[in-house]
């Protein structure tokens with residue numbers, strides 16, 4: 529089976545053509561500068577092609593992707609008929625979706641109803657779906673895989689905010705969490721690697737990238753996660769502040785004559801590792817600066833590591849124990865030193881780090897000491913595989 533995976537942003541669109549049974553990717557790429565001019569970067573058959581193609585809307589971008597896939601010289605399929613289904617990453621499914629679904633008019637309406645919860649992301653996802661429908665027709669099944677769905681199993685005491693209850697009832701203000709597809713993939717894959725049933729395991733999943741979040745997964749079900757109503761909260765991130773006193777927003781807005789939106793923008797785009805270090809939001813740059821004794825870069829890394837460490841213990845407490853800690857995403861997969869610092873001092877709860885095993889990047893690896901009570905491991909994330917597999921299962925169930 530060939531599943532086309534689409535991740536549509538406001539001015540860009542990432543895609544992969546994948547066989548969900550083997551995980552083999554025959555082509556992948558990116559459309560950029562949609563609505564501006566348009567550029568396609570297409571990787572297939574060991575070649576990378578970059579082409580300027582007018583993309584006044586997402587429809588032309590999808591059309592460009594399909595043309596590249598069936599191109600007689602560099603294509604990977606002979607006709608569009610070989611695309612069996614399309615899986616879309618959709619950011620926000622609100623309380624309407626606790627799992628992936630096949631797209632119908634009703635689903636489209638529900639995704640649209642969630643737009644106030646993700647005003648930048650959901651409209652782009654909807655446009656991506658509509659563009660695929662327009663170009664491929666309604667006969668090719670399409671599925672929506674939501675970033676929020678995996679977290680819908682959180683209990684009330686984890687997702688409600690301690691503000692007047694009416695704001696939950698009337699406006700659905702609550703913790704939703706994001707990165708759900710990644711947390712689900714790495715927790716399932718960790719169980720598979722260990723030869724264990726996910727239903728038996730208490731897992732703390734650490735998705736540490738430019739955006740970072742932790743999830744507590746008890747018996748395969750998410751019971752808590754660190755991002756909230758928006759992705760701004762939880763851990764400090766590349767440019768996001770993470771958890772902090774919201775009174776600061778009012779203080780900054782008053783003192784510097786900013787609107788609330790401007791002050792929140794500061795917390796989203798100019799804070800976190802970038803704001804603390806003054807160097808960069810990129811962990812590689814921070815590590816380099818810290819090696820040269822740059823104080824603010826060193827402190828930024830320490831703050832990040834301290835907050836992740838505290839949250840691992842917090843989530844173990846939330847579950848009454850922990851069997852597995854998983855690291856994933858750009859930093860979690862590729863930064864052994866940051867992992868080692870995070871794990872320091874957690875020996876009291878059976879969490880260890882073997883320096884030799886931890887000296888790995890971008891591959892599946894157990895990094896805890898042999899025989900330690902808690903297994904700590906690195907599992908590179910693969911959200912696309914999860915999207916392709918969900919899509920295939922939904923299509924097969926329907927047949």
Ligand code: ADP
Pocket residue numbers: 736737738739766809810811812813815857858859862863889
């Ligand atoms: P996004 O949230 O954009 O998907 P990623 O998961 O790709 O982010 O993670 C990006 C982050 O991973 C960047 O801060 C980058 O510095 C970090 N990263 C990637 N490779 C390394 C590495 N070898 N060492 C340290 N950090 C790394």
